Amino acid sequence: MSKPRKPKGRPISGWLILDKPVDFGSTEAVSKIKWLFNAQKAGHAGTLDPLASGMLPIALGDATKTVPYVMDGRKIYEFAVTWGEERSTDDLEGEVVATSDSRPTEQAIRDLLPNYTGRISQIPPQFSAIKIAGERAYDLARDGETVEIPSREVEIFRLTLLGATTDKAHFEVECGKGTYVRALARDFGRDLGCRGHVSDLRRTFVAPFAEDKMVPLADLVALETIEDRDERLAALDAYLIDTAEALSNLPHLPVTDDQAHRLKMGNPVILRGRDAPVAEQDVYATARGKLIAIGEIEQGEFRPKRVFI
Structure with a gap:
């Protein structure tokens, strides 16, 4: 062997x-x-x-x-939308698929933003990693196919207009998992009647x-x-x-050396004491400051799901 x-x-x-x-x-x-x-x-x-x-x-x-x-986790992006052109990729990389001579006023842009705050329905871009019948949408798009991508719900926690000129507007958005900023730019342009695409995009935060x-x-x-x-x-x-540090948004459970040994073997540990948590979906356990396991607490027992050696 x-x-x-x-x-x-x-x-x-x-x-x-x-x-x-x-x-x-x-x-x-x-x-x-x-x-x-x-x-x-x-x-x-x-x-x-x-x-x-x-x-x-x-x-x-x-x-x-x-x-x-x-x-x-939540993410924050700063991005610019250039008006007048919608592109196949919804950014600078794609071909122009629609144009407009119209340009939005700053007030029109501000009035639009509440429509894109909270839980919204969004159709991902044709050039995206979404799977359609087992294939990535961007692979189908590169082959010249136009596919129907179903809309999905995403969450926008905050959307701010940072500045605007005649042809371009700058935004900052704080959003949840699965949000496509390129789709926001595309939909802004359609709603404002001027078409648009992302011309600059920078991610400044990924929680935590x-x-x-x-x-x-x-x-x-x-x-x-x-x-x-x-x-x-x-x-x-x-x-x-x-x-x-990647788990700092989750509840934290300090454990003893003996409990750490049991967890590393894949075994649950009983949590004792009046203040011991009874139920929690995602918790990370450490011993002497070292990450031991991620797991769940059920009926006063911590059960490891992922163990760190």
């Missing part, structure tokens, strides 16, 4: 909050970071289009187990990571000049955020 292959790379774990540059795909960014850090595993929490810049949280090693909890945690890709690439491998990797590792 052949021996199992030893995973390539280092078994490091943590989050890197990358400031992704324009014209750099999310998958390409993850591959670059995985290579720079010589990490065994890597993944991102929320795709950014190549033409978009800003926050792309990248999980390394065991931190990939926490990706779903970051994907569900703040904007000041972002690291420019150029800063990381610059460390390649350090010849000593251990010194170079140590300099890179200094940018990593502890895995548990």
